[in-house]
Structures are given as C-alpha cells and as structure tokens.
Amino acid sequence: MATYDRLLTPLTVGATVLPNRMVMGAMHTRLETLDRPHERLAAFYAARAAGEIGLILSGGFAPNPEGVMEAGGPLFNRAEQCAEHRVVTRAVHDAGGKIVLQILHAGRYAKVPECVGPSAAKARINAYAPRALSTQEVRATVADFANTAALAVQAGYDGVEIMGSEGYLINEFTAAATNQRDDEYGGSFAGRIRFALDIVRAVRATIGREPMLIYRVSSIDLVEGGMSGAEIAAFAKEIEAAGADLINTGVGWHESAVPTIAACVPRAAWRDAIRNVKEAVSIPVMASNRINTPEVAQALIDSGVADLVSMARPLLADPDFAKKTRLGIADEINTCIGCNQACLDRIFTERTATCLVNPRAGREIEFAAGKALQRKRIAVVGGGPAGMACAVNAAEHGHAVTLFEAGARLGGQLNLAKAVPGKAEFHEMLRYFEVRLKKLGVTLRLGRPATADEVAGAGFDEIVIATGVTPRMPDIAGIDHPKVVSYIDVLTGNVEAGERVAIIGAGGIGFDVAVYLLGDARESLDRGAFFRAWGVDLAKTSEGGLARLDSHGAPRRRVHMFQRKAEPLGKGLGKSTGWILKASLRKAGVTMTSGATYKAIDDEGLHYRVDGKPHVLAVDHVVLCAGQLSNRTLYDELIARGARPLLTGGADVAAELDALRAIDHATRLAMTM
Known part of the structure; x- marks a missing residue:
C-alpha cells in the first residue's frame, strides 16, 4: 500500500499551521446565482473541509463593481456583506477546515461594458473593450483590494489570496503585451509589477501578520508579450519581499493558444515552470494544474518542485480526496478525468458547476444523506457509466445490488473513450467504479446478456435497464x-x-x-x-x-x-x-x-x-x-411480461453519448429507490 508521508505532513504558512499539503484551489462555481446561495456554498465547502483538505481557496470575489466576472458576479466590498460570508466560514470551521477568500479583479476579461484594464487593448475572448485605468484609478483599485481583504478577515476567513494569474487584471499589468502605460505603472519591468506589489503591501498593512496572505503568480504566461521565466522569478522575489506568506502558481492566460488543464495535458506538465518560482523564493510555493492523484502530488513535493499542491477540479470529483489519502485507500478516490464538461464548460456557458464523475458536487443540499428506509434487491442491467453509477449509488444507499453486463468487462462506452488520444484519464474512471463495486459487495454477472426470464424471475424489487445504445x-x-x-x-x-x-x-x-x-x-x-x-x-x-x-x-x-x-x-x-x-x-x-x-x-x-x-x-x-439509438430490447421484453423496469443512461436518452447526463440521471435514480 502506497504511503504519502510528505503529502500528509503539516506546514506552517505565515502564522497558520496547515494539517497537510493538499489545498482545494479556487474555482468559479456560479452557485451564487441559484436559490439559497450561501447555504449551497456553505455545504459545498464544508463537505471538502470534512474531507480533510488542508486549506480551501474560495472562488474569486471582485473588490469593486468593474472587476466582476460578469454582471451580477461575486463582489465583496461592503461591511453588510460579512454576515452572508460568515455562513460559509462558520460551516468550514465547524467541519474542521480553513478557508481563504480569493480576491479577483477580472480586468479586460470582465464580461461587462464597464470593464477596465491597464490599457485599452481588447481581449479576443471578450466582446467588450476595456477602458484604460487612470493613475488615480489604479491607486484606488489598490485600496479596493485592501478593503476587501479587511472585510474577508472580519467575515471569518483565515486569510486572502490575491489573484495575479491567468490573464486577469494584475496579470495584464505585468505583461508588456497588455500594459502600454507610460506612467509609474507601466513601461519598465519595475513599472509593470508595481501594481501587484502595491496591492500586496496594502493588503498586508491592512490585515496584519496573523491572516494568511497568498499571491497567485503566473508561472508561465503562454501568450506573446508575456513575462519570461527570468522575469517571473524576479517578480516572485519581489512578491515575497512585499509581504506574501505563500505563492500559488497559475499557468497560462484564458486566451492562451496552449491547453493548460484539459485531459490532453500531461499530469503535472508545468512542474519546471513552478520549480522556477520555487527556486527564487524562501516562502512556501504551491503547485497547480493537472494534479489529480496523490502519487502526482507527492512526487511534486518529494522532488522539491513545490511545498503544497492545489487541486480544484479533483475536489469537485471527490470531496474526500485528502481523507482517503490519509486512510490509505487512494484507489477509492473518484479521480478527476480533466473532461471539463460539467465544470468549466458549464461556467463558460453561464451555468453552475458540478462534476461529470460526481453529480453531487455543487448540489450537496439536493442529495439526502443516510441509508434507504427499506433495503431492496436491485438488478441493474448494463455495466456502462450509467449502470455502474446506479449500482454504486444504490449499494451506498443500503441496497443489495446485482449488476449484469453482457461483455466480459465493465465499462461500456468508456472502453471506447479511453482508447482516444488525450482521454487516457477514462482509465481512472473505470478503476474507481470497479473498486467501489467490489468494496460495496455488488454482485457481478459478466460475460453474457441478461435475459428477461433471468431478471424478472429472480424476485428483484427493482430492475434498472442501462443497456446503452446501438449505432444508428x-x-x-x-x-x-x-x-x-x-x-x-x-x-x-x-x-x-x-x-x-x-x-x-x-x-x-x-x-x-x-x-x-x-x-x-x-x-x-x-x-x-x-x-x-x-x-x-x-x-x-x-x-x-x-x-x-x-x-x-x-x-x-x-x-x-x-x-x-x-x-x-x-x-x-x-x-x-x-x-x-x-x-x-x-x-x-x-x-x-x-x-x-x-x-x-x-x-x-x-x-x-x-x-x-x-x-x-x-x-x-x-x-x-x-448518432445512436437506445437499446431497449430487454426493456421491451420485460414490459411485455408485466414488469415495471426503469430506464437510465443511453437506454433512456440516446441523442448523443453523454456520460455527464447518464451518470447524473443514474445517480439520482438510485437515490429514489
């Protein structure tokens, strides 16, 4: 059994002791756009805190109205907002966790007509062109960051993270391509990094020494006119001197023509860029991007690349990532497969984030905990994503489950997906289901098609048909x-x-x-x-x-x-x-x-x-x-016999091979039985 001693070792960041080196990275969820937003956010973060993650970085909050990601986006600039934030911080602390508020000014990426930037150059990924900030407005924005930081501490956060990466406002100042200013905040390298340093100094002066101050630096810009590695290292040193307790590393800009976090990117691909930052400073450095297993995380720490690892989507996939690592059951981690379908793709199309492999993510208050009132015998026919998800969730709900699969192995269409270059992570998805099915004691019947006589005559209380699709x-x-x-x-x-x-x-x-x-x-x-x-x-x-x-x-x-x-x-x-x-x-x-x-x-x-x-x-x-057609042969035979089977996955809807819809539907179906 693999052990992860370094990953589980406590680390002191500023005046705070973190219990381990695993961090939930900041991510946009858009949960604030739903009903009961603070209750949802509290449940979302508390689940990760209960899963023993060492530190949580919140989604980004703008320090002023022109810095929001979109109209109505998260904004934290008034004292009366502290009460709603305390709902979140209290829930995290009650669950034994620590949480830091990320302060993010979207700059020219803000999808609002009033967006601003260091210069007036429009981002190719935004319909709106920014207005260049005046020198006085730059100084006012520095004060806005400090104000939000003070409010965060007042609201119970354990510190703040200044978002200076991924092409947002601060990053726009540091890059020559987007900073065409001729005042003290532009021109030379020293001028371009002045805005970031002023923010760090102002925040530190405002919140004092106790709360954590984290700065997220771009370890590699991946855009023309971005900073060189030498400049990034020099910049990191200045950030440390300005008062940061920890440097988190980001990768690329949102308009980069290089993939940075999708499954086609090798795991921990950016380690050398992160090492460049680590070697420049004496404070702890956090690695990020395409770190989705304890093995990868531990290797980064063991090799001296970083002191901590930031994992955002992996904590969507499995809120108990850290706990399972500590317990030595890493093979039971529901691994992020880097598909982006339910998280980033939904965020970029103005929907709320969840997770393909874990439909509960972001919907914690919608799923009741505990066992079913009555234990049933359930047959699930079809061992593809929907069938496996239904079987696992039904078994976790307390039912006795038998899973039938006509093929010699489980997986269904996953076995096709994992053969495609760039989709090797689907192996992890299949591994998770296989491990959980065994651990939960689900009975497997592989290698031959289930018959109507066999299924209907065995006395099952419920029959679920997840027989997938056939090509049209x-x-x-x-x-x-x-x-x-x-x-x-x-x-x-x-x-x-x-x-x-x-x-x-x-x-x-x-x-x-x-x-x-x-x-x-x-x-x-x-x-x-x-x-x-x-x-x-x-x-x-x-x-x-x-x-x-x-x-x-x-x-x-x-x-x-x-x-x-x-x-x-x-x-x-x-x-x-x-x-x-x-x-x-x-x-x-x-x-x-x-x-x-x-x-x-x-x-x-x-x-x-x-x-x-x-x-x-x-x-x-x-x-x-x-296209595909639903395979309902067995379903129709059972209906003809007077049975009342349930449909899920492709057997239910075959418009497109959609593991996201299939797993979500199968999970919800299992919870109703």
Whole structure:
C-alpha cells in the first residue's frame, strides 16, 4: 500500500499551521446565482473541509463593481456583506477546515461594458473593450483590494489570496503585451509589477501578520508579450519581499493558444515552470494544474518542485480526496478525468458547476444523506457509466445490488473513450467504479446478456435497464458496402482504417474518431511531446514561454469529416476543449465539410452533394458516427411480461453519448429507490 508521508505532513504558512499539503484551489462555481446561495456554498465547502483538505481557496470575489466576472458576479466590498460570508466560514470551521477568500479583479476579461484594464487593448475572448485605468484609478483599485481583504478577515476567513494569474487584471499589468502605460505603472519591468506589489503591501498593512496572505503568480504566461521565466522569478522575489506568506502558481492566460488543464495535458506538465518560482523564493510555493492523484502530488513535493499542491477540479470529483489519502485507500478516490464538461464548460456557458464523475458536487443540499428506509434487491442491467453509477449509488444507499453486463468487462462506452488520444484519464474512471463495486459487495454477472426470464424471475424489487445504445445506420445507398464501418469497429481496433477516411457525423464521436485516427497518444502522457506539439519553451529567456511551432510532417492518413447541418463542424463541442480538438485536427490537415447530402457509397468512394453540386471522394473507409439509438430490447421484453423496469443512461436518452447526463440521471435514480 502506497504511503504519502510528505503529502500528509503539516506546514506552517505565515502564522497558520496547515494539517497537510493538499489545498482545494479556487474555482468559479456560479452557485451564487441559484436559490439559497450561501447555504449551497456553505455545504459545498464544508463537505471538502470534512474531507480533510488542508486549506480551501474560495472562488474569486471582485473588490469593486468593474472587476466582476460578469454582471451580477461575486463582489465583496461592503461591511453588510460579512454576515452572508460568515455562513460559509462558520460551516468550514465547524467541519474542521480553513478557508481563504480569493480576491479577483477580472480586468479586460470582465464580461461587462464597464470593464477596465491597464490599457485599452481588447481581449479576443471578450466582446467588450476595456477602458484604460487612470493613475488615480489604479491607486484606488489598490485600496479596493485592501478593503476587501479587511472585510474577508472580519467575515471569518483565515486569510486572502490575491489573484495575479491567468490573464486577469494584475496579470495584464505585468505583461508588456497588455500594459502600454507610460506612467509609474507601466513601461519598465519595475513599472509593470508595481501594481501587484502595491496591492500586496496594502493588503498586508491592512490585515496584519496573523491572516494568511497568498499571491497567485503566473508561472508561465503562454501568450506573446508575456513575462519570461527570468522575469517571473524576479517578480516572485519581489512578491515575497512585499509581504506574501505563500505563492500559488497559475499557468497560462484564458486566451492562451496552449491547453493548460484539459485531459490532453500531461499530469503535472508545468512542474519546471513552478520549480522556477520555487527556486527564487524562501516562502512556501504551491503547485497547480493537472494534479489529480496523490502519487502526482507527492512526487511534486518529494522532488522539491513545490511545498503544497492545489487541486480544484479533483475536489469537485471527490470531496474526500485528502481523507482517503490519509486512510490509505487512494484507489477509492473518484479521480478527476480533466473532461471539463460539467465544470468549466458549464461556467463558460453561464451555468453552475458540478462534476461529470460526481453529480453531487455543487448540489450537496439536493442529495439526502443516510441509508434507504427499506433495503431492496436491485438488478441493474448494463455495466456502462450509467449502470455502474446506479449500482454504486444504490449499494451506498443500503441496497443489495446485482449488476449484469453482457461483455466480459465493465465499462461500456468508456472502453471506447479511453482508447482516444488525450482521454487516457477514462482509465481512472473505470478503476474507481470497479473498486467501489467490489468494496460495496455488488454482485457481478459478466460475460453474457441478461435475459428477461433471468431478471424478472429472480424476485428483484427493482430492475434498472442501462443497456446503452446501438449505432444508428443512416439511409444511404451502399450503406452495406465493405468500405463502411462503425465507430465501434474503429475504436475497438477491430478494423484498421485505411489511409483515406471519410467520417460521417461531426458530433463528439466523430471528433473522437478523427483524433483516434490522427492523434499521438504520447502528447497527453509525455511533457516533451506535448510541448513540441503546442509550441511551449520553458527556457527562462523565452517571452511568454512560447516557442515557434515546428512544421508537422505529412499526416499518416487523409481524413475528411462531414455533417448534414450547414454550420461549422464542432459547434456542439465543449467550450473549454472543443477548440483544442479543432486546432489539433486542423494541424493534421483534416478537411471539414458541412451541409452535405449523402447520395451513395460504392467502389469509387463516398458520393455527396454540397450546395447542389455533386462530389465523389475516393476513400478506403467510411466511418459512421451518425448518432445512436437506445437499446431497449430487454426493456421491451420485460414490459411485455408485466414488469415495471426503469430506464437510465443511453437506454433512456440516446441523442448523443453523454456520460455527464447518464451518470447524473443514474445517480439520482438510485437515490429514489
């Protein structure tokens, strides 16, 4: 059994002793936009405190109205707001935890017409252009940070974190590309970092020595005109001298053309950039980004990269991450798979955050704790994501569960997903379910399809059908031609696609198939391969940490993607990851055709029309990714016998392979039985 002594060792930060080196990083949740917001936030953070995380960093609160992330976003600048914050801090402290308030001024990223910045340059990810702050307004903003810090301490927070990373206002001041000022807050390196240093000094003077003062610095900007590694190290030294107790490290800007936290980024990929900060200062340094297991976290500390590790999404996935680490049951951690579907993608589309692998995240007050009043015998048919989630949650609720799976192994569509380059983390999801099913004593029946007689005649109190989907066969002449294969054939390796491939359907599955055919699995597993693919240069003299992209050789296949809809391909992909897929496929020379009408498939290839004009594409294979149909054969048989089975997952809704919807629905269904 692995032990994590260094990870579990207490650490003194300023005047505060943290019980371990694991920190819940700050993240936007938008829980404040729902009903009972403070109750929700209190329950959300208290669950992580009860899970023994060493320190919690809150989501960002703006110090003044123009600094909010969006209209109505979190703002903390008045004494009368302290009472609502005490609901949160009291809940965390009662659960045995510590919590710090993050102060975040969004700068030119603020999605409000009144947004401001060091200069008037508009961010490409915002519809609004900022107004440049005057010198007096800069000084007033410094005072606003100090005011919010004082209020935070008054409200019971154990300190504050100054958000100086990810391209927000302070980071905009430190980078030459976004700071075109000619006053004392611009020009030279000393001028560009003055705003940050003034804030740290003002906050320290205001809150005194007892509360923690954390500064989040960009360890690598990943934008043209960003700071070099040498400048970042020098800046970190100045931040320490100004009064910070701890430096947290961020990676990249939100407008960076380099992925920083998605699953395609290798675990702990940014360790050398973080080490650059660590070697420059004597105060503790915290690592962040793509740290999702105790092994990775411990390795960062053991190797001297950092003193603590910040994990945001992993604490969405499992609030008991730290507790399970201490208990030596790390294999039971519900690991963050870096998919971003339920957290960042929802935040960027103005919805509240939750987690694909843990639907309870952010919804703690909606799920009743404890066991069911009556213990039932439950059959779950189908061992994909929905079936496994239903079985685990029903067993945790106190029921006796039997899980039937026709295949020789559990996983269903997860076994396809984990084969796609950049999706290796799906192995962790499958491992979690397998471990929990065994620990909970769920009876497994693998290797043959369950029959209606077998299920209906066994005296189960409830029967849940989670038999998934079957690929939809579009009505195209020649659909049975030998060139035509299903995405299942390709992703299972049963068919080795030829050099020329057409993909019919450009939803998530179509893009997964294209990445499978063209992608390099090493990129998400090896830092060197990832950096070469995305143009990252960790040399201390590199401006913004960027390198010139090498020209790629000829791709090993020519892939063409088609869809019927007359709109850009990939429009329905995740907001935070879709651009990564599209950029990768563009580099690989994929052609994308929308508004296509498929006429036939024959020895010549794929016959189709666009804008009424006929085309023939010579291909070796046509891969069908044209949707799915619910597999309800067993369900229909049971209904015919007078049984009352329940549906979940793809068997319930098959519009798209959607593990997020499937796991959420299956979890909620289990809690009703």
